[in-house]
Amino acid sequence: MNIRYFAWVREKVGIEEETVTLPDHVATVADLITHLKTLDDNHAAAFADEEVIRVAVDQEHVEADTPLQGAREVAFFPPMTGG
Amino acid sequence: MTVTPTVRVQADDFDVDTETKHLTGGRHDVGAVVSFTGLCRDEGGRLAALELEHYPGMAEAEISRIAEDACRRWPLTGLTVVHRHGKLAPGANIVLVVAASAHRQAAFDAANYLMDFLKTRAPFWKKEHLKTGETSGWVEAKAIDDAAATRWNGA
Numbered sequence: 607m608n609i610r611y612f613a614w615v616r617e618k619v620g621i622e623e624e625t626v627t628l629p630d631h632v633a634t635v636a637d638l639i640t641h642l643k644t645l646d647d648n649h650a651a652a653f654a655d656e657e658v659i660r661v662a663v664d665q666e667h668v669e670a671d672t673p674l675q676g677a678r679e680v681a682f683f684p685p686m687t688g689g
Numbered sequence: 690m691t692v693t694p695t696v697r698v699q700a701d702d703f704d705v706d707t708e709t710k711h712l713t714g715g716r717h718d719v720g721a722v723v724s725f726t727g728l729c730r731d732e733g734g735r736l737a738a739l740e741l742e743h744y745p746g747m748a749e750a751e752i753s754r755i756a757e758d759a760c761r762r763w764p765l766t767g768l769t770v771v772h773r774h775g776k777l778a779p780g781a782n783i784v785l786v787v788a789a790s791a792h793r794q795a796a797f798d799a800a801n802y803l804m805d806f807l808k809t810r811a812p813f814w815k816k817e818h819l820k821t822g823e824t825s826g827w828v829e830a831k832a833i834d835d836a837a838a839t840r841w842n843g844a
Contacts, residue, residue: 613814685830688813
């Protein structure tokens, strides 16, 4: 699965994009965050305050309990500040 | 029948007159055009530039979803939204909404609605570059913007 990061989430993780092979127990967005936190210190730091982080699955906003089945791309980012 | 909004996400500047004429030229059913332009402030002389990061693809898709909602909610004759990305100097244009309708209220409301939801849902993030040469960091989302978007629920 393709994972993308934006703004300070990207800076903390240290990369813009990565491909992650999901373990069987990862079924939802929340499971994915738990898994990503175990990858290394940068991921753990980026997701330390995970309540703040927003998620999009295949370029649509979703909540943490959203299933990942069939998803191609998941993006993590801070609350938006455009306009 | 609802109109199809025009949505663009671009590094280049935009021209309000040109965009307005696209919605009014050659037609006689438009009685009101409301345009909103968001510009880069220097925050009291502190700021050298704002850097706008965006999520390519989703930025266009999300603004289009909001614009299509607005076209269903109000009887618009046309709607254009342009959002810039990249490093922008104080005084530069950031965002444009032009809403056209037969009567003013729909045009005012649709432009307002667009900006409220664009602020809280369109995937853009602002980073401040200071005149001292430092980066002061990412602009934080404001609760007042969330509240502005929430007020349309049930409206």
